[in-house]
Amino acid sequence: MPVWQKAHKLSIEVYQVTVNLPRSEDYGLTSQIRRSSNSVSANIAEGYGRKMKKDKAHFYTIARGSAFETQNHLLYGNKVQYFNDAITKELFEEYSLLIFDLNKLISYLINPQS
Numbered sequence: 376m377p378v379w380q381k382a383h384k385l386s387i388e389v390y391q392v393t394v395n396l397p398r399s400e401d402y403g404l405t406s407q408i409r410r411s412s413n414s415v416s417a418n419i420a421e422g423y424g425r426k427m428k429k430d431k432a433h434f435y436t437i438a439r440g441s442a443f444e445t446q447n448h449l450l451y452g453n454k455v456q457y458f459n460d461a462i463t464k465e466l467f468e469e470y471s472l473l474i475f476d477l478n479k480l481i482s483y484l485i486n487p488q489s
Contacts, residue, residue, distance in 0.1 A: 376423055378476045382416035382438065385469055389445065392462055396452075404457065408448035414441035415473070432484040439477040442470050 389412040396405045415438045422434030446467055453463040 376419065378473065378480060379416055379419045379423065381469075381473050381476070382419055382442075385445075385466065385473065386412040386416055388466060388469075392458060392466070396457055400457075404448060404452055408445060408452065411441045411444040411448060414438070415445065419477075428484045428487075432481050435477050435481050435484070439474055439481070442474050442477065446470050 386409075389408055393405050393408060400406075418434045418438035418441060422431045422438065425431045425434060449458060449463050449467050449470075452458040453460065
């Protein structure tokens with residue numbers, strides 16, 4: 376699934392930008408942003424493996440929530456000067472596109488006629 380591929384790629388990028396965060400953030404921002412970004416692709420994969428459209432939509436909705444959570448962590452990291460403006464903007468925009476794709480998938484599953 377292209378949406379899973381995009382989410383997986385983004386989780387790796389998030390991991391890479393968090394490698395040099397201070398040790399004091401190991402149980403804070405580092406852990407939170409890595410878990411939320413990885414949760415996006417994990418929930419897409421789980422939804423893909425479900426048979427019923429309602430179940431698929433449920434997991435894609437959870438993935439969308441995790442994408443929004445990751446965006447929040449990116450903004451926080453930028454405001455406390457852990458992430459520079461360019462990487463924050465790039466990743467934030469990529470997550471926005473991913474959210475758009477997830478919205479299309481969810482809408483199709485909930486209302487296939489539209």
